[in-house]
Amino acid sequence: MSSKPFSDLAIIESQLKGKTLQVYWYLLRSSRHEAGVREIQRSLGFSSPSIAVHHLDKLQNLGLVTKRGTGGYVLVDEVKVGLLRFFTRVGHFLVPRYLFYSVWLSTMFITYLLLYGVTGSTHNFFALIFGLISCSALWFETIRLWREKPF
Numbered sequence: 001m002s003s004k005p006f007s008d009l010a011i012i013e014s015q016l017k018g019k020t021l022q023v024y025w026y027l028l029r030s031s032r033h034e035a036g037v038r039e040i041q042r043s044l045g046f047s048s049p050s051i052a053v054h055h056l057d058k059l060q061n062l063g064l065v066t067k068r069g070t071g072g073y074v075l076v077d078e079v080k081v082g083l084l085r086f087f088t089r090v091g092h093f094l095v096p097r098y099l100f101y102s103v104w105l106s107t108m109f110i111t112y113l114l115l116y117g118v119t120g121s122t123h124n125f126f127a128l129i130f131g132l133i134s135c136s137a138l139w140f141e142t143i144r145l146w147r148e149k150p151f
Helices: 006-015 018-029 037-044 049-061 082-086 098-116 122-148
Strands: 065-067 073-075 087-090 093-096
Touching: 018 037, 018 049, 018 073, 018 093, 037 049, 049 065, 049 073, 082 087, 082 122, 093 098, 093 122, 098 122
Parallel strands: none
Antiparallel strands: 065 073, 087 093
16 A cells, blocks of 8 residues: 555546556556556557557556566556545455455355244344345445446
């Protein structure tokens, strides 16, 4: 995570949108190696390499990427601004943070169902309703964030 001052983060957040965010997201996902202009252009479906270069230059001016002598670009700094605040890295994947809560609560709910069943007292009825609503809300937010990711 970045240790940039708040004003720098505000500037980065204002610039990190649209195709620039897509390029940054791509570099976040492939942070273990450098990415070339043509690789980024093809992966993101840009019509020409100059579009990729333009957005890479924007990221370089923001201090988020650097260009190596080989011509490839590598991620220098990871910032959590805008939509990126809701994602966390798991290996090469960026997943919504709510995914962990969704899995945990769903596991607890299924465990409850296996231990106590679905029939019985009013207590079980309210526990079932609470569990279903909670799991549904968390999975809804997880899927919504997943669909909003840049690509």
